Amino acid sequence: MESFPQTPRSRLRRRPQRGHYDAATVYRVLDAAVIAHVGYVIDGQPFVTPTAFWRETDVLYWHGSAASRMLRTQAERIPVSLTVTHLDGFVLARSGFNHSLCYRSVMAFGEASPVEDPAEKRRVLDAFVERLFPGRTRDIRQSTGQELKATSVMSMRIEEAAAKIRDGGVHDDEEDYALPCWAGVIPVTMRVGRVRPDDRVIAGTPIPAGLAPYEPGAPLDDVLAETARRGY
């Protein structure tokens, strides 16, 4: 898949110059995120649930309790949408109208479908842990059959997706540049903090080498790109 199809559902009408449909751009924005917002409909009412997600080729996965209303509903193979957004900054222009945000987002469409085979469920759940924390499935206690039963995993092959990216600086109306008004960009970045070991870690147990990318102050984007490269 080089590029996703542009359809009435996915094509950007507003500011089409900010739209990207190539898989590389779509995946880069998705892979920099941990949480997605999944949209679905129950009796005409839209619900938007934030949930951890991960990607494998053109399939997105999310999971939760087998008792979850969201997952029980989605198991009926209903149309869903999954949106990921990164806020990157504030653009302060010389008029309110030209104020803006810097952001990267992806809106992806498809049909939700449950992962039912227990072996496949175990494989994709392990892949999720490895994707975030390379090597971790070798260190932790393996999932029990009961735990797998209590966990629903949903998948969605991306039928259509569009990335929308606004970066760069201030764009003012030409005549407004003469105003004695400060303008500029205030960037914001999701950053890793200092790791807090659990009180009951057995003395002498080191922080696993696979967590090395989580350096204090590192942008989470960079960390997730690195762990995705290292993970299996």
Place this chain on the structure above:
Amino acid sequence: MESFPQTPRSRLRRRPQRGHYDAATVYRVLDAAVIAHVGYVIDGQPFVTPTAFWRETDVLYWHGSAASRMLRTQAERIPVSLTVTHLDGFVLARSGFNHSLCYRSVMAFGEASPVEDPAEKRRVLDAFVERLFPGRTRDIRQSTGQELKATSVMSMRIEEAAAKIRDGGVHDDEEDYALPCWAGVIPVTMRVGRVRPDDRVIAGTPIPAGLAPYEPGAPLDDVLAETARRGY
């Protein structure tokens, strides 16, 4: 409004101990965010659009181009949901099943309704600028009638809302604490970067005093709480 009603639509079934329905908690989570994910339905298809939003008492506002499909659809007073999520960290437990995320989220429900009166539109748009950048509407060129016409503003009185918060540390099964496995929390925080002035700012124009909360390294949560206090 002390507390939002718990209904089948808004009540948390999974992990009810993480649910909060009091307005103070709901507003605190909303006010720490700039971007919300708005869910709406067109012909049975759920859409989730990320958009800047702001709050005034129990009314949420968002805006965009008058030509936007999202806003034209929502102007029909359809049911919408608006979700805000903050990722606060990764919880690494001794089993995959007990891995978790720290987060704060709000899911709010209501009916979208356009702000049509031009004076009210100007007032709420100015309030949005002031909410983020106290004092800024005095520095910038005021909106023209044409700009106001080109901008749609949507409002939603919150009918129901629930906050869901997961904080704290690792919770493992008792027998797993004996494992020689590292466990702990990796916090993540959205932080302000170094301000980048626009190249064409007239020499000698200072950074406005109202932007003082945007100190490099400051958590965006704290900045937004402070600017909301200062804004009009």
